[in-house]
Amino acid sequence: MNTVIVSCLVIGLVVNGMSIIGLMRFPDIYTRLHAATKTTTFGSIFVVLAIVIKNIVYYDQASLTIAIHSIVALLVIIFTNPISAHAIARASLLSGIKPFGVVINEFDYKSQIKTADELELEKVSEGIPDEDGVL
Amino acid sequence: MYDFNSIFMVSALLCIVYVCIIVIRIAFSHNVPERIVALDTINTLIIVIMIVLGAAQKKALYIDIGIVYGIISFIGTLYIARYLIDERK
Numbered sequence: 184m185n186t187v188i189v190s191c192l193v194i195g196l197v198v199n200g201m202s203i204i205g206l207m208r209f210p211d212i213y214t215r216l217h218a219a220t221k222t223t224t225f226g227s228i229f230v231v232l233a234i235v236i237k238n239i240v241y242y243d244q245a246s247l248t249i250a251i252h253s254i255v256a257l258l259v260i261i262f263t264n265p266i267s268a269h270a271i272a273r274a275s276l277l278s279g280i281k282p283f284g285v286v287i288n289e290f291d292y293k294s295q296i297k298t299a300d301e302l303e304l305e306k307v308s309e310g311i312p313d314e315d316g317v318l
Numbered sequence: 319m320y321d322f323n324s325i326f327m328v329s330a331l332l333c334i335v336y337v338c339i340i341v342i343r344i345a346f347s348h349n350v351p352e353r354i355v356a357l358d359t360i361n362t363l364i365i366v367i368m369i370v371l372g373a374a375q376k377k378a379l380y381i382d383i384g385i386v387y388g389i390i391s392f393i394g395t396l397y398i399a400r401y402l403i404d405e406r407k
Binding site: 185188189192196199200202203206207212215216219220223224226227230231234237238241245246248249252253255256257259260263264266267268270271273274275277278280 | 320322325326329332333336339340343349351352354355356358359362363365366368369370372373376377378381382384385388389392395396398399400402403405
């Protein structure tokens, strides 16, 4: 059982360390979000799993409290981490930061939506007749 | 039988080293949202540090501090994101 606990702890810490490599090496905010958020959530699950197993196997007076409270803290991490990542990505996209190596921002709707006058101008310039057959 | 208190203390120290590396990342970023990403990672790692420290010293109070810190940092991150959107307009 000790092997299970220590291996869960090592998996959690190594996956948390992967987020550091991603934050250091990736070129862009969106790829860094991909690296930072998912790895920290996954690593925290394994660290808390190791602590819960340790407190169940070696039971004493304070272990039930520690197990339940660490599960509640894990729930806080699981619920808040993706929401804050989504908020950061949306804010940076709306504030005009393009993804790395991208020329056209496909999510910039305001520059792509055309008014009725602009569509009419395009029809005239391309030579497409309208409903009455008039160019 | 392993000495689990020492193992948990060592893993908390390793997470503190991670936090120090991310502080270097914050110092050498180019714009504000990249810094917010690194700050959000620091917040998650600090919750993990508080959980591991509470398990090492057998005090549930540390884990409660981690829960409250997580909720408050979540609100802070959402507010900074809202501020970035409003500043642009």
